Amino acid sequence: MTTDRERAVFEAAIKLGALYHQWVGTPISRQSAGSVETAIEKAVILQPFVEEITVNLDRSLMTENRFGYSELSGLMFNVEIVTRVGFSYCHARLAPEKGYPFMSIVECNEIPGIPCH
Amino acid sequence: MTTDRERAVFEAAIKLGALYHQWVGTPISRQSAGSVETAIEKAVILQPFVEEITVNLDRSLMTENRFGYSELSGLMFNVEIVTRVGFSYCHARLAPEKGYPFMSIVECNEIPGIPCH
Amino acid sequence: MTTDRERAVFEAAIKLGALYHQWVGTPISRQSAGSVETAIEKAVILQPFVEEITVNLDRSLMTENRFGYSELSGLMFNVEIVTRVGFSYCHARLAPEKGYPFMSIVECNEIPGIPCH
Amino acid sequence: MTTDRERAVFEAAIKLGALYHQWVGTPISRQSAGSVETAIEKAVILQPFVEEITVNLDRSLMTENRFGYSELSGLMFNVEIVTRVGFSYCHARLAPEKGYPFMSIVECNEIPGIPCH
Numbered sequence: 001m002t003t004d005r006e007r008a009v010f011e012a013a014i015k016l017g018a019l020y021h022q023w024v025g026t027p028i029s030r031q032s033a034g035s036v037e038t039a040i041e042k043a044v045i046l047q048p049f050v051e052e053i054t055v056n057l058d059r060s061l062m063t064e065n066r067f068g069y070s071e072l073s074g075l076m077f078n079v080e081i082v083t084r085v086g087f088s089y090c091h092a093r094l095a096p097e098k099g100y101p102f103m104s105i106v107e108c109n110e111i112p113g114i115p116c117h
Numbered sequence: 118m119t120t121d122r123e124r125a126v127f128e129a130a131i132k133l134g135a136l137y138h139q140w141v142g143t144p145i146s147r148q149s150a151g152s153v154e155t156a157i158e159k160a161v162i163l164q165p166f167v168e169e170i171t172v173n174l175d176r177s178l179m180t181e182n183r184f185g186y187s188e189l190s191g192l193m194f195n196v197e198i199v200t201r202v203g204f205s206y207c208h209a210r211l212a213p214e215k216g217y218p219f220m221s222i223v224e225c226n227e228i229p230g231i232p233c234h
Numbered sequence: 235m236t237t238d239r240e241r242a243v244f245e246a247a248i249k250l251g252a253l254y255h256q257w258v259g260t261p262i263s264r265q266s267a268g269s270v271e272t273a274i275e276k277a278v279i280l281q282p283f284v285e286e287i288t289v290n291l292d293r294s295l296m297t298e299n300r301f302g303y304s305e306l307s308g309l310m311f312n313v314e315i316v317t318r319v320g321f322s323y324c325h326a327r328l329a330p331e332k333g334y335p336f337m338s339i340v341e342c343n344e345i346p347g348i349p350c351h
Numbered sequence: 352m353t354t355d356r357e358r359a360v361f362e363a364a365i366k367l368g369a370l371y372h373q374w375v376g377t378p379i380s381r382q383s384a385g386s387v388e389t390a391i392e393k394a395v396i397l398q399p400f401v402e403e404i405t406v407n408l409d410r411s412l413m414t415e416n417r418f419g420y421s422e423l424s425g426l427m428f429n430v431e432i433v434t435r436v437g438f439s440y441c442h443a444r445l446a447p448e449k450g451y452p453f454m455s456i457v458e459c460n461e462i463p464g465i466p467c468h
Contacts, residue, residue, distance in 0.1 A: 006239070010244070013251065038156070042148075046144045067165040069163035282418040
């Protein structure tokens with residue numbers, strides 16, 4: 001048996017793994033980064049169990065190649081996501097940690113359901 | 118020896134092949150489609166030799182799955198691109214043709230260079 | 235605080251979300267499907283916390299387009315994965331369910347650690 | 352009007368752009384690199400107008416992250432492709448050039464058709 005809390009964790013991780021591999025490699029620049037952040041957020045929020053998503057791409061890493069642009073790489077991602085299953089929430093994150101694009105659970109919470117009288 | 122015209126053709130096709138495989142599979146809906154169109158256009162225009170790019174994603178194909186969204190598929194793409202190498206232009210296209218997402222050269226043109234006196 | 239069990243769930247889901255979006259859209263046929271299965275398995279097993287992974291791609295869905303091949307789509311995936319964090323295991327799955335490529339937790343287990351004397 | 356030669360150029364470039372963005376980001380190691388090379392070759396050869404494709408991924412760039420693997424990046428690709436349209440062939444390449452994953456036309460050739468008597 002899995003709990004709502006475990007399923008909230010599961011759903012958060014699916015979305016982080018998915019968005020990473022969907023968008024990594026996209027040509028990007030400091031000027032276009034905002035459009036990619038918006039597109040990712042709007043794509044992820046469509047998916048089941050997602051309550052909130054924010055995407056910040058690290059422009060300081062967008063160094064220009066000889067054609068004047070960069071490529072979206074793992075270490076540029078700073079993503080916070082909140083999923084909900086039943087009354088359980090999971091807040092998870094994708095962010096650089098010691099040179100690796102690291103996905104982790106920030107915290108899980110249960111909110112009390114509406115009591116029955 | 119390759120000509121500028123051939124290189125313009127080559128560059129147009131690189132971009133069409135690239136954007137197709139970069140973006141296919143993205144979760145999408147009629148509401149979010151505009152953000153994906155913008156993100157693709159802004160990513161492609163960064164790349165060398167691209168003069169113009171327009172992306173229209175066919176919303177009529179965005180039927181909702183049981184979670185209320187769709188996935189960007191090949192037949193949704195309607196893309197027009199113009200590349201330039203030297204004084205040669207190539208206009209190419211990605212659009213459905215007989216049930217297949219078809220990439221083709223629309224036309225190539227040379228413009229006269231500035232004459233030397 | 236998150237438990238090992240929750241982290242095993244989290245890691246399994248990352249891998250399922252990741253492989254889906256990494257590989258969807260790949261040109262494929264019944265003849266080449268085995269090479270894609272192998273490549274996915276070898277890519278996933280590299281990642282941290284993965285104990286086992288099997289990928290079966292549904293050849294019956296690989297209908298040929300007019301050029302004689304197909305494209306890897308979500309419903310073709312049948313994936314079983316087992317992750318381990320500490321003494322907790324998570325077995326998760328990606329498989330079609332009612333026309334949707336569905337990711338779910340099959341079961342989680344804890345094995346007893348070695349007792350200290 | 353486009354010539355067979357131009358169309359052979361166009362088809363070669365589609366495949367190079369496509370494979371780059373399909374596979375970049377894949378988890379990879381020196382041990383698994385062969386399976387990815389095979390999967391890419393078998394996927395590309397399926398596509399129309401492709402006569403030959405060889406993929407060599409530069410293992411010297413596959414430095415291990417702290418989890419012991421690497422990610423397929425643009426500079427690892429060494430790809431040679433030959434396309435044919437009618438009696439025209441195009442040999443094109445994806446290979447690193449001055450720190451950029453560069454796609455270029457190597458040469459185009461026409462072979463004589465069978466003369467009519």
